[in-house]
Amino acid sequence: MTITSLSTNQDLDAKRLREAFGVFPSGVVAVASEVDGQLIGLAASSFTSVSLEPALVSFSVANTSKTWPTLRQAAHLGVTILADHHGEVCRRLAGPVEHRFDDLDVTRTGDGAVTLDDGLAMFDCSVYREVEAGDHTIVILQLHAVGAGIQGADAGRPLVFHRSGFGRLADSA
Numbered sequence: 178m179t180i181t182s183l184s185t186n187q188d189l190d191a192k193r194l195r196e197a198f199g200v201f202p203s204g205v206v207a208v209a210s211e212v213d214g215q216l217i218g219l220a221a222s223s224f225t226s227v228s229l230e231p232a233l234v235s236f237s238v239a240n241t242s243k244t245w246p247t248l249r250q251a252a253h254l255g256v257t258i259l260a261d262h263h264g265e266v267c268r269r270l271a272g273p274v275e276h277r278f279d280d281l282d283v284t285r286t287g288d289g290a291v292t293l294d295d296g297l298a299m300f301d302c303s304v305y306r307e308v309e310a311g312d313h314t315i316v317i318l319q320l321h322a323v324g325a326g327i328q329g330a331d332a333g334r335p336l337v338f339h340r341s342g343f344g345r346l347a348d349s350a
C-alpha cells in the first residue's frame with residue numbers, strides 16, 4: 178500500500194478544485210420554466226436523485242446566477258435529463274440568455290414547468306427547499322410527474338459531462 182499525504186487547505190484553490198471535481202462524471206439536466214411568457218432556464222450537471230418518498234431530486238445553483246431568481250418564481254419547474262446528442266443544446270442553455278431556447282421543441286405545463294421534448298426523462302417539479310451551501314444553493318425539488326423516453330436496449334443514452342467536456346457511455350459488453 179502506498180501512503181501519500183493529502184496536503185492541507187492551502188491547496189484548495191478554485192482551479193485545483195475544479196480539476197478534481199471534474200474527474201467525477203455526471204449527467205446534465207435542463208432546468209426550465211416559463212415566467213411572464215418568457216422561457217427561462219439553465220444547464221446543470223449537479224443534478225442528483227434524493228428521495229423516493231417523498232419524491233425529491235436536487236441540483237446546486239451558483240449564487241451568482243442571474244437566471245435562478247427569475248426561474249424559481251414559477252409555481253412549477255421542468256427538469257429534463259439531456260441525451261448524448263444534446264452537447265450543443267447544453268452549451269446553448271449555459272450561454273447568452275436570449276438564445277437558450279433557440280430551435281428547441283419544448284412542452285409547457287399550465288403551472289410553468291418547461292421540458293425538452295427529446296430528453297431522456299422529464300420531471301415536473303416545485304421547489305421543496307433551498308439550502309445555502311457556500312457559493313451555491315442546493316435546490317431540492319419535489320416531483321409531481323415524471324415522463325421517460327424509451328426504456329431497455331433502444332433507450333437513448335445520457336449526455337455525460339467529464340473533465341469540462343462531453344462524452345457518452347461506452348456500449349456495455
Ligand SMILES: Cc1cc2nc3c(=O)[nH]c(=O)nc-3n(C[C@H](O)[C@H](O)[C@H](O)COP(=O)(O)O)c2cc1C
Nearest residue numbers: 219220221222223237238239242243244270271338
Ligand atoms: C455542462 C454544464 C453544467 C453546468 N452545471 C451547472 C450547475 O450545476 N449549477 C449552476 O449553477 N450552473 C451550471 N452551469 C452553468 C449554467 O448553465 C449557466 O451558464 C450559469 O448559471 C450562468 O448563467 P445564469 O447567470 O443565467 O444563471 C453548467 C454549465 C454547463 C455547460
